[in-house]
Amino acid sequence: MCRRLLPFLLALSLTTAVQAAQVSPQTFRTLEKVGKLLDQRHYDQAVGLLRQRLEKTGAKAEKALLLRALGAAYAAKGDYRQAVRYLQQALDSGALPQPQAREALRTLGQLYLALDQPRQAAALLERWLKTQPEIHAEDHLLLAQVYTRLERYRAALAHLNQAIAKTGRPKDAWLQLRIGINYQLKRYHAAIADLKTLIRRHPEQEKYWRQLAGLYNLAGKRFNAAAVAELEHFLGLRDQEPEILNLVNLLRLVHVPYLAGERLQQALKARQVKSSYRNWRLLADTWIEAREFQRAVTALQRAARLSGSGQPWLRLAQLHLEREAWQDAIDALKTALKKGGLRDPGQAWLLLGSAYFETGRGEAARKAFARARQFPSTRKAATQWLKYLQQTS
Numbered sequence: 510m511c512r513r514l515l516p517f518l519l520a521l522s523l524t525t526a527v528q529a530a531q532v533s534p535q536t537f538r539t540l541e542k543v544g545k546l547l548d549q550r551h552y553d554q555a556v557g558l559l560r561q562r563l564e565k566t567g568a569k570a571e572k573a574l575l576l577r578a579l580g581a582a583y584a585a586k587g588d589y590r591q592a593v594r595y596l597q598q599a600l601d602s603g604a605l606p607q608p609q610a611r612e613a614l615r616t617l618g619q620l621y622l623a624l625d626q627p628r629q630a631a632a633l634l635e636r637w638l639k640t641q642p643e644i645h646a647e648d649h650l651l652l653a654q655v656y657t658r659l660e661r662y663r664a665a666l667a668h669l670n671q672a673i674a675k676t677g678r679p680k681d682a683w684l685q686l687r688i689g690i691n692y693q694l695k696r697y698h699a700a701i702a703d704l705k706t707l708i709r710r711h712p713e714q715e716k717y718w719r720q721l722a723g724l725y726n727l728a729g730k731r732f733n734a735a736a737v738a739e740l741e742h743f744l745g746l747r748d749q750e751p752e753i754l755n756l757v758n759l760l761r762l763v764h765v766p767y768l769a770g771e772r773l774q775q776a777l778k779a780r781q782v783k784s785s786y787r788n789w790r791l792l793a794d795t796w797i798e799a800r801e802f803q804r805a806v807t808a809l810q811r812a813a814r815l816s817g818s819g820q821p822w823l824r825l826a827q828l829h830l831e832r833e834a835w836q837d838a839i840d841a842l843k844t845a846l847k848k849g850g851l852r853d854p855g856q857a858w859l860l861l862g863s864a865y866f867e868t869g870r871g872e873a874a875r876k877a878f879a880r881a882r883q884f885p886s887t888r889k890a891a892t893q894w895l896k897y898l899q900q901t902s
Contacts, residue, residue, distance in 0.1 A: 536562060536571045543578055552586035573604035577613060584620060593620050611640045619651065627658035646675035650683065657686065662693045681707060688720070697728040705764070712768045750782045757795065766798035774804075786815040793824075802832060813841075819848035823857050830860060838864045855884025859891055871898060 532540075539562040546555040559579045566572060580596030583589075599605055600613045614637035621630035634652055638644065649672035656665035669687050673679040684703045691700040701724050708717045753776045760769035773792045776782045789812035796805035806828055813821040822845035829838035842861040851857055862877035875898050881891035 532571050532574065533566070533568070536566060536575065540574065540578055543582065547582060547585055550585075552582055555582040556586070569602060569604040573599045573602040574609075576602070577605060577609060580616075584616070589620050589623050593617060593624070596620070611637060614640070615648075618655070622655055622658070627655050630655045631659060646672040649675070653686065653690075657690060660693075662690050666690050666694065681710065692724070697724050700724050701728065708765060712765065748781055753782055754788070754791070757791065761795060761798060766795050767801070770795040770799050770801065770804070784811075784815070786812050786821070789815065790821065797828070802828065806832075813844075817848070818850035819845035819857070820851055822848060823851060826857070826860060830864065833867075835864050835867045839868070853884070853886055855881050855887035855891075858884070859887045859894075862891070862894060866894075866898075871902065874898065
């Protein structure tokens with residue numbers, strides 16, 4: 510807790526506070542020196558200087574600032590009880606400038622939370638909240654933590670949602686906290702959504718898969734098998750082809766295609782699954798879902814070579830066309846037509862014509878479109894292409 514508080518406590522600093530109040534040169538120099546000592550972690554020296562100066566000054570405003578600084582020094586030292594004592598005295602004096610008084614309220618709330626006194630923390634932070642013109646994401650997070658400790662989960666969730674809404678990419682710890690709160694509220698589907706985000710960020714973390722399995726069970730979802738299967742894979746319990754393929758399909762089902770692709774790629778390399786058309790085609794489809802198009806091309810090429818049909822070559826050509834790799838598409842389409850067995854040969858001729866057109870080969874495109882016009886499914890589109898070529902020639 511000290512490490513989390515320290516950056517904020519050192520921001521209580523000393524010279525900033527002095528600028529808001531009239532203090533003697535001696536007090537100014539003391540506070541300035543104390544600030545440097547705290548930066549250097551010489552906490553006992555800082556405390557000693559502040560105590561000496563407190564005994565010598567009678568000015569109410571100066572005493573308030575010195576007490577505040579003393580609270581900061583004790584907090585930085587890790588003595589939260591003494592920090593609370595002196596910070597409370599500074600606040601009770603009524604002599605702190607408004608900005609410093611507001612910050613003192615917030616810091617006291619943090620200190621009470623560190624002392625495992627969440628009720629006192631909540632009271633101070635609620636009081637502080639009323640004084641703030643603007644509340645930042647970290648402030649909402651602090652309140653969410655306090656309300657969680659008090660088991661006031663709905664209030665905690667409201668503040669945490671506001672904290673997350675104020676950030677473009679919430680930290681992992683924030684999502685973990687919201688998962689815990691939603692779990693307590695039995696909002697399992699919401700918890701699952703955040704857990705999936707964490708899994709996409711850190712698919713190697715076994716604990717997240719364990720949690721996902723548990724939440725799916727609580728939610729009554731059959732998809733919990735995906736988490737269990739992946740965990741078993743991590744533990745080396747899944748090395749048979751049916752189990753690995755089941756794992757891959759389950760990971761795709763819960764929208765983690767990249768991890769599914771990695772698992773299947775590893776299994777093919779390790780010969781844990783057969784190097785078959787079906788498995789390479791599954792890998793290609795998985796990489797397409799993950800938008801790993803170059804890896805999809807490689808997998809689809811392997812699948813196509815293992816097939817006696819032209820159909821996978823047609824799919825490979827479509828992938829090349831999407832990437833605007835025109836010549837690769839032409840080569841794949843020629844192979845598809847040569848091998849035959851296509852469900853829609855007209856589609857292959859039409860795509861071949863468009864690929865020729867993109868490479869500036871008008872006559873070859875015209876011949877391909879003429880062949881496409883012979884098939885009912887592509888007759889209309891092929892006729893339009895031929896008219897266009899005639900008009901532009």
